Amino acid sequence: xxxxxxxxxxxxxxxxxxxxxxxxxxxxxxxxxxxxxxxxxxxxxxxxxxxxxxxxxxxxxxxxxxxxxxxxxxxxxxxxxxxxxxxxxxxxxxxxxxxxxxxxxxxxxxxxxx
Amino acid sequence: xxxxxxxxxxxxxxxxxxxxxxxxxxxxxxxxxxxxxxxxxxxxxxxxxxxxxxxxxxxxxxxxxxxxxxxxxxxxxxxxxxxxxxxxxxxxxxxxxxxxxxxxxxxxxxxxxx
Numbered sequence: 428x429x430x431x432x433x434x435x436x437x438x439x440x441x442x443x444x445x446x447x448x449x450x451x452x453x454x455x456x457x458x459x460x461x462x463x464x465x466x467x468x469x470x471x472x473x474x475x476x477x478x479x480x481x482x483x484x485x486x487x488x489x490x491x492x493x494x495x496x497x498x499x500x501x502x503x504x505x506x507x508x509x510x511x512x513x514x515x516x517x518x519x520x521x522x523x524x525x526x527x528x529x530x531x532x533x534x535x536x537x538x539x540x541x
Numbered sequence: 542x543x544x545x546x547x548x549x550x551x552x553x554x555x556x557x558x559x560x561x562x563x564x565x566x567x568x569x570x571x572x573x574x575x576x577x578x579x580x581x582x583x584x585x586x587x588x589x590x591x592x593x594x595x596x597x598x599x600x601x602x603x604x605x606x607x608x609x610x611x612x613x614x615x616x617x618x619x620x621x622x623x624x625x626x627x628x629x630x631x632x633x634x635x636x637x638x639x640x641x642x643x644x645x646x647x648x649x650x651x652x653x654x655x
Contacts, residue, residue, distance in 0.1 A: 469647035526635035527573050527592050530643055532585040
């Protein structure tokens with residue numbers, strides 16, 4: 428089974444802190460994604476990566492950055508956390524090869540910024 | 542920009558009732574369509590998908606969906622729901638050009654009462 432593991436299930440951080448969310452996948456997938464999930468808004472794409480050291484902005488990249496130094500690991504960085512970044516963050520991965528491949532999701536990290 | 546609409550935000554059904562969840566997308570080109578499900582406390586997982594061919598597709602756990610191109614719709618159905626179907630359901634789409642970027646709807650929260 429594909430496994431996408433997010434390092435924390437719950438995090439509480441203070442406003443202004445730099446926050447790192449880590450994601451690791453074990454199936455040698457080329458593509459990795461970060462989404463945030465908010466009630467009534469569904470999942471919105473923050474950033475994605477289709478190869479090591481490659482990154483592309485999604486629909487809501489403001490206030491976030493990412494890092495992909497190794498194929499299996501994709502990190503989301505909140506440069507200076509704010510209360511409006513309180514949310515559930517979901518990491519996903521998929522095989523390369525086009526728009527028909529299934530995405531596999533992690534359990535999510537519920538981040539609260541106080 | 543491409544978008545996906547799910548008009549039912551909350552649905553409450555009794556066991557054995559029939560289910561239909563609506564999904565409409567806005568994109569004139571060829572699309573790939575997905576339904577994902579998130580059971581309480583679990584990660585998002587694929588329920589079914591449609592790429593081409595027979596517009597009626599069957600997925601896991603007795604779910605099916607019908608693609609109607611003229612209506613830009615991909616509605617999810619199940620003839621008889623069970624308490625264990627209580628979950629949040631997300632419709633998603635990728636375009637057939639370029640990179641796989643999953644665009645999600647806002648989700649429908651289904652509660653099945655025993």
